[in-house]
Amino acid sequence: MRKTPFVVMNGQVMDQSEALVPINDRSFLFGDSLYEVIATRKGQPFFTDDHLARLRATAEGVHMSLPWDDSWFKQQIRMGLDQLPLDEVYVRMIVSRGSGDYNIDIDSTATEPLAVFIFKPLPVIAERFETEGYILSVSETRRNHPRSLNPAFKTGNYLNNILCLYEAKAKGADDALILDLDGHVTEATTSNLFMVKNNVVWTAPLEVGILDGITRRYMLDQARALGLETRVEPFDLEAIRQADEVFVSSTIKGANPVCRIDDQEYPTGYGPITRQLDDAYWQYVDQHLDQY
Numbered sequence: 001m002r003k004t005p006f007v008v009m010n011g012q013v014m015d016q017s018e019a020l021v022p023i024n025d026r027s028f029l030f031g032d033s034l035y036e037v038i039a040t041r042k043g044q045p046f047f048t049d050d051h052l053a054r055l056r057a058t059a060e061g062v063h064m065s066l067p068w069d070d071s072w073f074k075q076q077i078r079m080g081l082d083q084l085p086l087d088e089v090y091v092r093m094i095v096s097r098g099s100g101d102y103n104i105d106i107d108s109t110a111t112e113p114l115a116v117f118i119f120k121p122l123p124v125i126a127e128r129f130e131t132e133g134y135i136l137s138v139s140e141t142r143r144n145h146p147r148s149l150n151p152a153f154k155t156g157n158y159l160n161n162i163l164c165l166y167e168a169k170a171k172g173a174d175d176a177l178i179l180d181l182d183g184h185v186t187e188a189t190t191s192n193l194f195m196v197k198n199n200v201v202w203t204a205p206l207e208v209g210i211l212d213g214i215t216r217r218y219m220l221d222q223a224r225a226l227g228l229e230t231r232v233e234p235f236d237l238e239a240i241r242q243a244d245e246v247f248v249s250s251t252i253k254g255a256n257p258v259c260r261i262d263d264q265e266y267p268t269g270y271g272p273i274t275r276q277l278d279d280a281y282w283q284y285v286d287q288h289l290d291q292y
């Protein structure tokens with residue numbers, strides 16, 4: 001098996017150390033890039049079409065035209081997966097706008113976009129995050145306003161999230177709970193956020209400024225399939241303080257419980273609804289693994 005992480009770039013599989021990006025690449029200079037993270041189960045990716053659709057939506061949002069069709073992306077992913085025969089693999093695909101002059105003007109880009117695919121075993125989530133849960137802290141730094149850099153765009157520019165995470169960790173938390181400029185709960189730094197109150201499953205709407213998380217979408221579907229009421233409406237810190245359960249969601253985690261937000265404690269480990277949703281979600285994933 002190949003040493004990991006390794007990379008697929010320009011149609012070739014190579015070691016990470018061989019995958020060189022030019023110094024005038026716009027991803028390096030300006031964070032002018034897009035990315036997606038895909039995971040596998042039983043060696044097969046899942047929800048690839050959703051990730052590619054979101055990649056295209058981000059590209060459109062930042063006025064980048066992608067010269068590849070979906071089958072090309074899938075071929076590159078498959079090329080890497082064939083070198084890493086594990087059940088659970090992490091695939092990060094990054095598209096830089098390209099390289100050019102040291103000038104932010106998009107028109108100064110001199111090359112086609114560059115696509116890079118990084119492969120490694122899926123990181124194992126620390127047991128504590130499942131048996132106890134995440135400790136979140138509300139960051140002073142607010143989520144980018146959708147009319148500034150829309151958090152729905154999954155770009156390589158993560159400084160907003162990096163600053164929030166830095167603050168949370170400085171306070172001894174695992175992750176940040178990020179508010180919008182009006183004090184509505186948005187999300188965590190690399191996951192969406194849900195609360196459960198009286199069996200109603202709540203999550204913030206896209207308008208407050210969040211990533212349109214693919215796990216979030218399927219969690220909402222599962223909640224509805226289980227007959228639970230869902231609300232995709234803004235809510236504030238006061239509301240989440242009174243929640244029965246809080247959880248975070250992402251491709252890598254599925255749903256993981258939150259056991260504390262600053263001084264507010266929640267039950268340790270998976271609450272009953274979070275447990276039910278996480279089980280239903282993974283069952284759905286296993287029934288919908290991609291075949292390519």
Ligand SMILES: Cc1ncc(COP(=O)(O)O)c(C=O)c1O
Nearest residue numbers: 190191192211213214215250251
């Ligand atoms: C800011 C942010 N929110 C939410 C998510 C979860 O998204 P998904 O469920 O598509 O993995 C991510 C994942 O990277 C993220 O970076």
